[in-house]
Amino acid sequence: MREWIFTFGYGHTHPKTGQSLAKKFVRIHAPNGDRARDLMFQQFGRTWAMQYESEAQAGVEKYGLTEVK
Numbered sequence: 001m002r003e004w005i006f007t008f009g010y011g012h013t014h015p016k017t018g019q020s021l022a023k024k025f026v027r028i029h030a031p032n033g034d035r036a037r038d039l040m041f042q043q044f045g046r047t048w049a050m051q052y053e054s055e056a057q058a059g060v061e062k063y064g065l066t067e068v069k
Contacts, residue, residue, distance in 0.1 A: 004036035005058040009049040
């Protein structure tokens with residue numbers, strides 16, 4: 001099982017709460033990238049921007065992203 005990081009764009013909102021997802025990210029644990037994307041689509045639909053293999057690649061610290069719990 002691996003950890004995958006997904007980020008959101010400024011126009012994205014949470015599909016259930018309507019909260020802005022700007023400067024946010026989500027962790028998905030899955031055996032591979034395809035399964036991680038499937039899980040992300042199940043939770044957020046198409047409302048996300050990019051998939052990364054690590055927090056560093058996603059720029060979590062660099063851009064001050066906060067995790068969606």
